Amino acid sequence: MIKILVAEDYLFNQIILQRYFKKLDYSFVICNNGSDAIKELKENDFDIVLMDIEMPIMGGIEAVTYIRTVLNTEKKSIPILALTGHHDENYFKELRIIGFNDFILKPIDKDDLVRKIHTNLKIEESNKEIEVTNESENLNAECVINLDYLNEFAQGDKEFITEMIDLFLVHAPNFIENIKTGYAENDWEKLRYNAHKFSPQLAFFGLKAIILNIDMIEDYAVKKLPIEGFDEIINKVETNCNKAIQQLKEITI
Amino acid sequence: MKILVCDDDVLMLKAIEFKLKRDGYEVLVATNGRDASDLIRDDNDITLVITDLLMPFFNGLELINFIKTDLQKTIPILVLSKIGLEETVLKAFELGADDYMVKPFSPNELTIRAKKLLMRK
Numbered sequence: 001m002i003k004i005l006v007a008e009d010y011l012f013n014q015i016i017l018q019r020y021f022k023k024l025d026y027s028f029v030i031c032n033n034g035s036d037a038i039k040e041l042k043e044n045d046f047d048i049v050l051m052d053i054e055m056p057i058m059g060g061i062e063a064v065t066y067i068r069t070v071l072n073t074e075k076k077s078i079p080i081l082a083l084t085g086h087h088d089e090n091y092f093k094e095l096r097i098i099g100f101n102d103f104i105l106k107p108i109d110k111d112d113l114v115r116k117i118h119t120n121l122k123i124e125e126s127n128k129e130i131e132v133t134n135e136s137e138n139l140n141a142e143c144v145i146n147l148d149y150l151n152e153f154a155q156g157d158k159e160f161i162t163e164m165i166d167l168f169l170v171h172a173p174n175f176i177e178n179i180k181t182g183y184a185e186n187d188w189e190k191l192r193y194n195a196h197k198f199s200p201q202l203a204f205f206g207l208k209a210i211i212l213n214i215d216m217i218e219d220y221a222v223k224k225l226p227i228e229g230f231d232e233i234i235n236k237v238e239t240n241c242n243k244a245i246q247q248l249k250e251i252t253i
Numbered sequence: 254m255k256i257l258v259c260d261d262d263v264l265m266l267k268a269i270e271f272k273l274k275r276d277g278y279e280v281l282v283a284t285n286g287r288d289a290s291d292l293i294r295d296d297n298d299i300t301l302v303i304t305d306l307l308m309p310f311f312n313g314l315e316l317i318n319f320i321k322t323d324l325q326k327t328i329p330i331l332v333l334s335k336i337g338l339e340e341t342v343l344k345a346f347e348l349g350a351d352d353y354m355v356k357p358f359s360p361n362e363l364t365i366r367a368k369k370l371l372m373r374k
Contacts, residue, residue, distance in 0.1 A: 153268045153360045160271055167264050196307055196335055201264045203357040 002121065004028040005046040007037035007063060008083055009055045011147045013108060015158060016251050017050070020110055032056075034063025041067065041075060047121055049080040050104065061098055068099040079120040083108070107144070107247075143243040146206025153204075165248050168201060175201070176241050179217065183234055192221035207244055213237045254371055255279040255298045259289035259316065260305040260333070265356070269303065269333070272360045273367070286311030290319050299328060301371055303363075306334040306341065314348055321349030329370040333358065 004021060008014055009032045021028045029044070031037040035058040037049065049067075053060040060082060068076050082095050082103040092103055104116050117123075147161060154160045175198040182191030195218035202211045213233050220227055256278045260266045263284065270280045281299065283289035287310050293299055302320065306313035313332060320326050329351040334341070337355040345353055351373075352366050 149357065150268075153272050155275070157271075164264060164267065167267065171264065193307070197262050200262060200335055200356045204264060204268065 002026045002048070002117065002123075003046045004048055004050060004117070005037055005040055005044075006030045006050045007032075007034050007055060007060065008050070008052040009033060010052070011151050011156075011161075012145050012251075013052075013083070013106065015147070015161065016108055017113075018158070019251050020108075020113060024114065034058035034060055034066075038063055038066055038071075041078070042071065046078065048117060049078055050083055051080055051100070052083045064099045081116055081120060110250075143207065143210065143240040143247070145244060145247050147204075149206055150204040162251075164204060165251065168205065169245060169248060171201065172198070172241060172245055176238055179214075180234060180238065182221075183217075183230070188221045188224045192218055195221060205244065205248070207240075210237060210240050210244070213240075254300050255281065255296070256301045256303060256367065257281045257283065257289060257292055257296075257299045258303045259283040259286060259308070259313070261285055261308045262305065265305070265333075268360070269363070272363065276364050276367075278367075285309060286313060286316040286319075289316055293320055293326065293328065294324060301367060302328055302330045303333055303367070304330065306332060306336055306345070314344060317345060317348040317350050329373065331363075331366060331370060333363075 004026055006014070006017055006028060008017065008030065014030050018028070018030065029040055029046075031040055033055040034051070037051065038058075041049065051060040051063060064080055067078070067080065070076075079101045080099065082100045083106060084091070084095070084103055085106040087105060095103060101120050102116050104113055150161060150164060154164075175194050178190060178194040179198070181187070182194060195214050199211050199214045199218065202214065213236060216233060217237070220230070254277075256273055258266060258269050258273070258280060259282075260269070261284050266282050266284065270282055273280045281292055281296075283292060285308050286304070289302070289304065290311065293302065302316075304313045304316055311319075313334065317330055317332075320328060320330060330349065331352040331354065332345045332350045333354050333356060335356040342353050351370055354363065354366065
């Protein structure tokens with residue numbers, strides 16, 4: 001079984017990786033910063049490390065420098081893959097000079113993740129059947145999930161977060177449908193009620209750009225005044241919500 | 254300490270219930286004002302009511318009025334609503350609400366406000 005050490009402070013990515021690794025039957029430990037990862041690596045054996053760059057207490061660059069220079073011969077040569085949102089060749093060159101073997105781009109794509117892990121562990125792709133999905137396709141800033149607010153309630157309880165995601169996945173499509181039909185039927189009360197109730201749910205997942213549109217819809221439903229471009233706003237909400245739903249579906253176990 | 258939370262948004266209800274249970278409280282939940290009013294009428298151990306406003310059937314303002322006027326109960330009531338309009342906030346206080354928070358709210362702030370209301374009682 002492949003043993004993976006992860007240093008990543010962003011909860012959403014922690015949950016995604018946890019979900020993928022369980023599905024792939026990998027053994028893993030997730031740390032919130034580079035310092036904890038070094039401690040874990042000193043005490044236990046791993047096959048590969050996935051390292052975020054920007055983390056509190058100790059970032060990825062400091063951690064990799066430490067691993068490559070201070071740890072014993074066996075541990076210092078472990079493959080380390082950077083988790084980064086920067087899509088820049090010069091940046092990748094710099095990471096390689098620092099000591100990273102490779103990089104995985106965020107938002108994390110399962111196919112890319114598995115391929116990079118296997119390549120760096122020199123495992124043949126055919127050894128494992130991989131279900132290829134392109135969940136990060138067509139993502140934009142307007143529908144990127146952020147679980148920070150939800151985590152203020154959860155305080156790190158991943159089971160509770162998963163339950164909240166499951167509930168959202170049940171209810172969100174109904175809200176979208178009701179907002180669409182409320183608008184199509186000029187049913188201002190239906191439009192208002194559903195926008196009003198949907199907005200706080202979106203807040204749990206940090207979907208600020210969608211909330212702005214939903215609040216606009218509620219505001220106009222209260223005033224019973226359609227505005228120019230209302231069709232476009234409704235369509236935008238639906239498209240972005242569906243993308244967010246797709247991302248959340250990917251992390252439910 | 255037993256807290257009743259009333260909200261027709263099941264995600265919100267679950268999040269508040271989770272937080273308050275973590276804080277050590279016993280939590281009852283209701284998804285509409287009618288169920289909440291039945292629970293409050295029949296259970297004298299409820300020490301705090303946290304309610305949303307916009308709900309079908311029996312809304313939050315009607316629930317506050319029912320608790321304070323019809324039942325003549327002195328249980329503290331904290332309103333948690335997305336509506337921050339002055340008119341609505343004043344109406345809630347006039348009817349007998351003891352505190353008011355606008356959604357989305359800080360869960361830690363909710364803990365502190367709930368604790369203060371319970372101490373006052």
